[in-house]
Amino acid sequence: MAFIDIPSSTQEAHKLTLIPGPIEFTDAVLAANAYPAQAHTGPDFVAVFQSALKNTRKLFKSTDPDAQPLVISASGTLGWEIVGSNFLTENERVLLLSTGFFSDAFADCLKVFTDRVDVLPAPLGDVVSFSKVEDALKKAVDDKEPYAVITITHVDTSSGVLMDVEKYAELVKRVSPTTLIIVDGVCSVAVETLEFDKWGLDYVLTASQKGVDVPPGLSISFASKRALEKAKTVKPRTYYSNLQKWIPIMKAYESGAGAYFATPPVQLIHALDVSLKEIVPDLDARIAKNAVVAEKLRSNLDSIGIKCLAKPGVGAHGVSGYYFPESINGPAFLKSVGARGIQLATGIYKGIKDDYFRIGHMGVSALGEGRRDLEICFEVIQEALKENGYSS
Amino acid sequence: MAFIDIPSSTQEAHKLTLIPGPIEFTDAVLAANAYPAQAHTGPDFVAVFQSALKNTRKLFKSTDPDAQPLVISASGTLGWEIVGSNFLTENERVLLLSTGFFSDAFADCLKVFTDRVDVLPAPLGDVVSFSKVEDALKKAVDDKEPYAVITITHVDTSSGVLMDVEKYAELVKRVSPTTLIIVDGVCSVAVETLEFDKWGLDYVLTASQKGVDVPPGLSISFASKRALEKAKTVKPRTYYSNLQKWIPIMKAYESGAGAYFATPPVQLIHALDVSLKEIVPDLDARIAKNAVVAEKLRSNLDSIGIKCLAKPGVGAHGVSGYYFPESINGPAFLKSVGARGIQLATGIYKGIKDDYFRIGHMGVSALGEGRRDLEICFEVIQEALKENGYSS
Numbered sequence: 001m002a003f004i005d006i007p008s009s010t011q012e013a014h015k016l017t018l019i020p021g022p023i024e025f026t027d028a029v030l031a032a033n034a035y036p037a038q039a040h041t042g043p044d045f046v047a048v049f050q051s052a053l054k055n056t057r058k059l060f061k062s063t064d065p066d067a068q069p070l071v072i073s074a075s076g077t078l079g080w081e082i083v084g085s086n087f088l089t090e091n092e093r094v095l096l097l098s099t100g101f102f103s104d105a106f107a108d109c110l111k112v113f114t115d116r117v118d119v120l121p122a123p124l125g126d127v128v129s130f131s132k133v134e135d136a137l138k139k140a141v142d143d144k145e146p147y148a149v150i151t152i153t154h155v156d157t158s159s160g161v162l163m164d165v166e167k168y169a170e171l172v173k174r175v176s177p178t179t180l181i182i183v184d185g186v187c188s189v190a191v192e193t194l195e196f197d198k199w200g201l202d203y204v205l206t207a208s209q210k211g212v213d214v215p216p217g218l219s220i221s222f223a224s225k226r227a228l229e230k231a232k233t234v235k236p237r238t239y240y241s242n243l244q245k246w247i248p249i250m251k252a253y254e255s256g257a258g259a260y261f262a263t264p265p266v267q268l269i270h271a272l273d274v275s276l277k278e279i280v281p282d283l284d285a286r287i288a289k290n291a292v293v294a295e296k297l298r299s300n301l302d303s304i305g306i307k308c309l310a311k312p313g314v315g316a317h318g319v320s321g322y323y324f325p326e327s328i329n330g331p332a333f334l335k336s337v338g339a340r341g342i343q344l345a346t347g348i349y350k351g352i353k354d355d356y357f358r359i360g361h362m363g364v365s366a367l368g369e370g371r372r373d374l375e376i377c378f379e380v381i382q383e384a385l386k387e388n389g390y391s392s
Numbered sequence: 393m394a395f396i397d398i399p400s401s402t403q404e405a406h407k408l409t410l411i412p413g414p415i416e417f418t419d420a421v422l423a424a425n426a427y428p429a430q431a432h433t434g435p436d437f438v439a440v441f442q443s444a445l446k447n448t449r450k451l452f453k454s455t456d457p458d459a460q461p462l463v464i465s466a467s468g469t470l471g472w473e474i475v476g477s478n479f480l481t482e483n484e485r486v487l488l489l490s491t492g493f494f495s496d497a498f499a500d501c502l503k504v505f506t507d508r509v510d511v512l513p514a515p516l517g518d519v520v521s522f523s524k525v526e527d528a529l530k531k532a533v534d535d536k537e538p539y540a541v542i543t544i545t546h547v548d549t550s551s552g553v554l555m556d557v558e559k560y561a562e563l564v565k566r567v568s569p570t571t572l573i574i575v576d577g578v579c580s581v582a583v584e585t586l587e588f589d590k591w592g593l594d595y596v597l598t599a600s601q602k603g604v605d606v607p608p609g610l611s612i613s614f615a616s617k618r619a620l621e622k623a624k625t626v627k628p629r630t631y632y633s634n635l636q637k638w639i640p641i642m643k644a645y646e647s648g649a650g651a652y653f654a655t656p657p658v659q660l661i662h663a664l665d666v667s668l669k670e671i672v673p674d675l676d677a678r679i680a681k682n683a684v685v686a687e688k689l690r691s692n693l694d695s696i697g698i699k700c701l702a703k704p705g706v707g708a709h710g711v712s713g714y715y716f717p718e719s720i721n722g723p724a725f726l727k728s729v730g731a732r733g734i735q736l737a738t739g740i741y742k743g744i745k746d747d748y749f750r751i752g753h754m755g756v757s758a759l760g761e762g763r764r765d766l767e768i769c770f771e772v773i774q775e776a777l778k779e780n781g782y783s784s
Contacts, residue, residue, distance in 0.1 A: 017429035034426035037409040073652035109631040217657035262467035265609035
């Protein structure tokens, strides 16, 4: 057997990528992404897609045979459009809980499909007020116009705020039971605890390049029976994100048969299959370990006076925002970090984007056997701060 | 520097994939698709995307700085939706020239955006009547309801019929000059002659896994200044395929700056950059050679009584359909071919899908230095026919 030599992710020229996605990938995942050509409806590839879809169910902690995994060639953004074009009619109402930039972008997307999007924003670094959500849901029910959809951004990648999805879901079930519960899990799936069946969720969307630890290019999502029934009643307003087109395809592949609507991204699905085989059997332990790693980093940074954007108790475990100390020039500091081989992310939260930076701490960087990426990150941050004249 | 060992595309277990996409990829392209993680807005990746976008202009033979290349994470299918959601209002008319399954699917997509899609079908294996197109265009102009859009499927992957885009484009310019000229180039770009500027085209869409020779997962397209001006007047009806979102992003990357709307598929764009660097400098010679290779295969098969679906003179150079001889059981024959290590494609043209098979003959299989994939294919077809009792 011949081999292609490709640079490993451990090569020196490669900057350790600790942004909140794309994150670092294992060599096994990268190798799978270089799998040679295969017929997209042939049995060899069908077996791979079947395996990936079955494990996608487990990733979302669902055993409901009537719920549906969806793996589509697109950025995670397509998941938002799936919500707008399949679960909403033009006159229906949305309650959107916003904890930052990405929640607001989700609102922009939904406004293409309905004018009736009510945004409930959280204070900076905090979660959305539980009682305000309750009031809004109740009022809509009292007005005989209950929300068709509520959206909860589990972790907004801009703020690193973790929303208690279980608690909001309980509230919705109690106060406005007809409302579909939609979760943006882009920065939470495979990182934070998420129980699709147990919490009674209706649609959770994510992307490949975060906790799932696969190169970007896959929209990965999961729909409940109730969401699928709603979708059947909605006139399709898009083609590429029309679930009526995709569901038969996903069902075919999962049952071991090829089917065609649009050519699947064969290599990315190989990579997904390899990654899910690593993640799924060990999901709970990985999530627990990721929390420990995140808390450790946060307390390390706190100990040198670097403060987290998310308030104590609501910090996410896959991404955190940290304020630049006042005496520090942000871009110069990030450049010093970069010169030491680590790529961190700039801020993106409206109004304060120049005041903080972000670290991604999920996937192989947080969990890989023998890897100490985040310890190295802390050391490098200390060196870069010192270089820029900061002393804690 | 460490290396990952990945199986080369020459490994024995790998079936030579001669379907009309995904096609075989070079080892260099596969290795690029396994490039380690990079920040999607960082300078290292921006330089790669910039290079790929600049070469995308050359791929479409355009030097117009006001025209726009678009490289988006999606199947090629998204290009159809871009047409529907950006270049058409709900009341506008489309004239769609159909040469098979994929043209008809394009019509299905456009019907999501307007009810006024007129389909002009070609006879089986032939092109759409030039005079019928002229009549339809003239009548619409006379009725003061000229078509907003005409779509021409350059090569329909189901039939292997090659449409003379230049000739239809001339006709449109003469008879109905306000009509935007849209070309589905999924199975033609980098295989057939296509002159965006010279022919006055408005939008050409393709996908990565055909002539561009990159794993599936990229929608690649090119829009004229005129098409972009029209798009500005159309109320966006989707989010993910809204050009107003994508154009600033593409302009930024092409100018050497990062920008964000949705995470780009970093690894696939590395692969695209590698492939375009191979294709673009040699584009005309490659297209000429691809035609010779296709004609040779066709005449070889003809010499043993295997007849092409496309009529003489209108056969495409990247894909061909061939009828099973009457005495042959199609699935058994394809199985025999598969057992000899070659994957061919089944038929998909409505009404005759079980009567023929398809061969993809583009990219590295047709053009690779020292490769004789299509000669091997012809030998294997002869053996498989013999095994199944056929004698010419």
